[in-house]
Amino acid sequence: MIELFERTARIAPAKDFLTFVDASRHKEIFSYRRVRMLSAFLAFHLQEKGVQPGDAVAVDLPNGPAFVCLALAAAYGGFTLACINQRLTPLEKKARVHELGALGVRVAAMVDSTRAAQMLSFAEKALATGNYQLSHRAIMGEKQDVHDDAIHFAERAAHLFDKDARAIIMFTSGTTGRPKAVPLTWRMLETAAHAANQALDFGRGSQWQAVLPFFHIGGFQVLVRSICAGTPLVVYQKFDPAQVLRDVRQCRISHVSVVDKMLQDLLDADKEDALSRYQCILLGGAAPNQATLQRACQRGIALYASYGMTETSSLMAASRVRSGFDGNLQLLQGYVARIVDPDPMGFGALAVQGPGVFDGYMNARAPRTVDGFFLTGDVAALRGQKIHVRERTVDMFVSGGENIYPAEVARALQGLLGVAEAHVFGIRDEKWGRRPVALVEAQAGRQLPTPWEMRSKLASVLSRVAMPQYIAAVDQLPRQGIGKIDRRAAGQLWQSRLQVKDVRLRSVRIPFKHPFRTAKGVLKYRDLLLVEVEDHQGRVGLGECNAFSTPWYLPEIISHDQRIIREVLAPMVTSEVMVHPREFSRWCATVPAAAGAPMACAAVEEALWDLQGKITGTPLWAAMKAEHQRLGAAGASLPSRANLQPGHEGTVLRIPRVAGALTDYPSAYVGAGAVLGISSVEDTLLKVRLLVEEGCKRVKLKVAPRSGALTVVQAVHAQFPQLMVTLDANQSFSAADMGELLALCALPVAWIEEPLAFADRQKENPAEMYRQLSALQQQIGCPVCLDESVTCAADGYLALRFPQLRVFALKPGKFGGIQSSLEFAIAAQRVGALVWMSGMYDTGVSRRVLAAFEVLPGLGTPGDVGSVTQFFPADITIPPYEFSGSRVTLNPPDYPAGLGCVLNEELLG
Numbered sequence: 001m002i003e004l005f006e007r008t009a010r011i012a013p014a015k016d017f018l019t020f021v022d023a024s025r026h027k028e029i030f031s032y033r034r035v036r037m038l039s040a041f042l043a044f045h046l047q048e049k050g051v052q053p054g055d056a057v058a059v060d061l062p063n064g065p066a067f068v069c070l071a072l073a074a075a076y077g078g079f080t081l082a083c084i085n086q087r088l089t090p091l092e093k094k095a096r097v098h099e100l101g102a103l104g105v106r107v108a109a110m111v112d113s114t115r116a117a118q119m120l121s122f123a124e125k126a127l128a129t130g131n132y133q134l135s136h137r138a139i140m141g142e143k144q145d146v147h148d149d150a151i152h153f154a155e156r157a158a159h160l161f162d163k164d165a166r167a168i169i170m171f172t173s174g175t176t177g178r179p180k181a182v183p184l185t186w187r188m189l190e191t192a193a194h195a196a197n198q199a200l201d202f203g204r205g206s207q208w209q210a211v212l213p214f215f216h217i218g219g220f221q222v223l224v225r226s227i228c229a230g231t232p233l234v235v236y237q238k239f240d241p242a243q244v245l246r247d248v249r250q251c252r253i254s255h256v257s258v259v260d261k262m263l264q265d266l267l268d269a270d271k272e273d274a275l276s277r278y279q280c281i282l283l284g285g286a287a288p289n290q291a292t293l294q295r296a297c298q299r300g301i302a303l304y305a306s307y308g309m310t311e312t313s314s315l316m317a318a319s320r321v322r323s324g325f326d327g328n329l330q331l332l333q334g335y336v337a338r339i340v341d342p343d344p345m346g347f348g349a350l351a352v353q354g355p356g357v358f359d360g361y362m363n364a365r366a367p368r369t370v371d372g373f374f375l376t377g378d379v380a381a382l383r384g385q386k387i388h389v390r391e392r393t394v395d396m397f398v399s400g401g402e403n404i405y406p407a408e409v410a411r412a413l414q415g416l417l418g419v420a421e422a423h424v425f426g427i428r429d430e431k432w433g434r435r436p437v438a439l440v441e442a443q444a445g446r447q448l449p450t451p452w453e454m455r456s457k458l459a460s461v462l463s464r465v466a467m468p469q470y471i472a473a474v475d476q477l478p479r480q481g482i483g484k485i486d487r488r489a490a491g492q493l494w495q496s497r498l499q500v501k502d503v504r505l506r507s508v509r510i511p512f513k514h515p516f517r518t519a520k521g522v523l524k525y526r527d528l529l530l531v532e533v534e535d536h537q538g539r540v541g542l543g544e545c546n547a548f549s550t551p552w553y554l555p556e557i558i559s560h561d562q563r564i565i566r567e568v569l570a571p572m573v574t575s576e577v578m579v580h581p582r583e584f585s586r587w588c589a590t591v592p593a594a595a596g597a598p599m600a601c602a603a604v605e606e607a608l609w610d611l612q613g614k615i616t617g618t619p620l621w622a623a624m625k626a627e628h629q630r631l632g633a634a635g636a637s638l639p640s641r642a643n644l645q646p647g648h649e650g651t652v653l654r655i656p657r658v659a660g661a662l663t664d665y666p667s668a669y670v671g672a673g674a675v676l677g678i679s680s681v682e683d684t685l686l687k688v689r690l691l692v693e694e695g696c697k698r699v700k701l702k703v704a705p706r707s708g709a710l711t712v713v714q715a716v717h718a719q720f721p722q723l724m725v726t727l728d729a730n731q732s733f734s735a736a737d738m739g740e741l742l743a744l745c746a747l748p749v750a751w752i753e754e755p756l757a758f759a760d761r762q763k764e765n766p767a768e769m770y771r772q773l774s775a776l777q778q779q780i781g782c783p784v785c786l787d788e789s790v791t792c793a794a795d796g797y798l799a800l801r802f803p804q805l806r807v808f809a810l811k812p813g814k815f816g817g818i819q820s821s822l823e824f825a826i827a828a829q830r831v832g833a834l835v836w837m838s839g840m841y842d843t844g845v846s847r848r849v850l851a852a853f854e855v856l857p858g859l860g861t862p863g864d865v866g867s868v869t870q871f872f873p874a875d876i877t878i879p880p881y882e883f884s885g886s887r888v889t890l891n892p893p894d895y896p897a898g899l900g901c902v903l904n905e906e907l908l909g
Helices: 002-011 032-048 065-077 090-102 113-129 143-160 186-199 217-229 241-250 260-269 290-299 406-414 451-458 487-495 558-575 582-590 598-616 620-633 681-694 709-719 735-745 766-777 793-800 818-830 844-853
Strands: 016-021 027-031 056-060 080-083 107-112 166-171 181-185 208-210 233-236 255-259 280-284 303-309 314-320 329-331 336-340 348-353 374-383 386-392 397-399 402-404 419-429 433-442 470-474 500-518 521-535 540-545 662-664 667-670 673-676 698-702 724-728 784-786 807-810 834-837 887-890
Touching (some): 002 065, 002 143, 002 217, 027 032, 032 143, 065 080, 065 217, 107 113, 166 186, 166 217, 181 186, 186 217, 208 217, 217 255, 217 303, 217 314, 241 260, 255 260, 290 303, 314 386, 336 374, 397 419, 406 433, 433 487, 451 470, 500 558, 540 598, 558 598, 582 598, 582 818, 598 818, 598 844, 620 818, 673 681, 698 709, 709 735, 766 793, 818 834, 844 887
Parallel strands (some): 016 233, 056 080, 080 166, 208 255, 433 470, 673 698, 698 724, 784 807, 807 834
Antiparallel strands (some): 016 027, 166 181, 374 386, 397 402, 500 521, 521 540, 662 667
């Protein structure tokens, strides 16, 4: 290969060879002369440092000039490039290098990004100044001598170049066992590259884009093909679909090699039909995704499906994908295939020979036929000079006496609308031996069908035994650097699944310490419904239903929710599997009975979040923070609500600054507010003083017409002028009480919740309520805060369309749970609204959820998350939920996962 590079460099030294696009989209162009000099200099510099022919230099690098120059330096210097996957952990990288040593390979140098930058900088400086210290002589300022040394070294190396020397060592992914070390010679790489160039019509006027990582064979061969053809290439440090498409439109790009996920991203990003400019888009890395192929065919792009692996020096078969593509792939010139033990349909074990096929693993025995053909581990059929690859033999398993081919099941799933990718594998089953299960990833901008909807649609194309027992949605399937699905990581994802075997309900009645008076009445006790979900390993998650026993606050009541959980939600969660609780939220939105009972859904979902935390060892607040970040990064598509308006300039939010949340993993510490019922001035002042002494950051005072509220609020402000005070009118003021309401709102309070009384017919029309509240907002001196008028998530999004309304008391129960509340909070923050957490006279179970929200960015206003014992004689959880030392503590060290508590069985008993 190096003699081909040398020939081009001598004929056209000033010609562009490498255009490098870094992660910030900055471009740098390298001529053949520059790359030749750098590569030759690096080769003899490494020799001076003790790297001998036959040694290995381990490279842990992203795509870039350093990787290209070191690859050429390996050819010049006769050493081997050991390509280390950048996606590995530091420990895994060390293990690869150690294993090479154990195999008798001398790893003479290790080059990472820092070392590579130093080496390139040193080489550039030496070539520019002529200053370089050799072991046998010193050159000071003799620039021409350094150039001559490099040129003479390159010419001599090209003359002595041994094509049969070991060029690279790459490790297989190891997803089906121990990673295997694959050595490839320069002859294998070069002859495979020539065969690929011929099959893909790649010649002098062509140009590759290198987007696959060079530490994988599919990426490295893009470099080799360009060198063999004497053509330039564009190398990307990071795959950026927009930049790749921009370069296609602006440069003479003809070829690109991608995996399925990359092609999906390009199809999504291509708004100007840039993909039609390619002469060849080479698709590899895994079995073709039929949905992606169909999208490509509809766009009319020049797509080639391919087959190859590290052991075959990458590509060994490829065919153009057109309408009606049957999956048959044309063998490249020089490659021969055989099928061992074919079944009646002609499918059997695929064995191959050819110019790029390796001689054997360095650390394992390569399976071969008697006459020397390499057994690839794939099931395929031979149609003349074409192969049809169906499945890896190691992936196939038997279920109920039938062979199950996961790739076929995955293809069926990928044919469903909304499914971008699927990974199918078998799990143990007492009755069937093994049963197929699937992890599926959604197409960008689309919702996945529910698991039961997918199984219904697959019933006509999959047999009962091949039907996935469970279909679990994932945000993204784990992938390796090249874009292949990481099967080991997918298996680990499955191990942390939410698989509920039982849902239990417990009714609890807790008396208030003292009757609690609001504008709607006096509360003497609180009826609660607790939810326990137990998984297949006996772990239990807790949730709390916040509905009341009568419809005094909202139409949704406990008895209704109890029935919905037993008849709808419990069967749903015990028959399906989730990877994340967000899936339960999505399921509920598709089932009318569940969608009409948000507090019931919230109770079960809350228990699922707690259970997930206990499975993964993660505190609830940290899991919520991760999901909040994921949703925020998803952009405008989440949540998918339109026509939201920015806040009204006339609405002034007088929110005092308060200390934010603190975290000391697994613990977190948040501020708290408290709620006081309607009472006398003396009683209220006494309670406020005690709360302030405890460190309470906000006090909410219940108010009602003709209750003496104005005098109470004035007295509180006079004695505690720095305290954040909010009011809650519980929809009690009518037109006749407007004077008193205006006087209350003229006081220095942060906001007033639900001041207006509405008739039952008005409550049936949320938009009319929001119009009246918007009109009121323009008359009063403090912000209006919405609470009762928002009965569900849909109401909340509707209210966001009214620019004057910009404060929301967020009760996760009303919004259907944690997931939908996170989505709403992000939407509200995007339009400048304030969201704070509001309680419903709950126990330490729900209180911990409310407090966890305060850890999130923008949600730190002290909510109704004070001590449970403010209302009740004791909390029902261990440890009891308390407000002490001016903060609420979440997840003390003894309870690091999930909610951070268990039920107090003795107290409940």
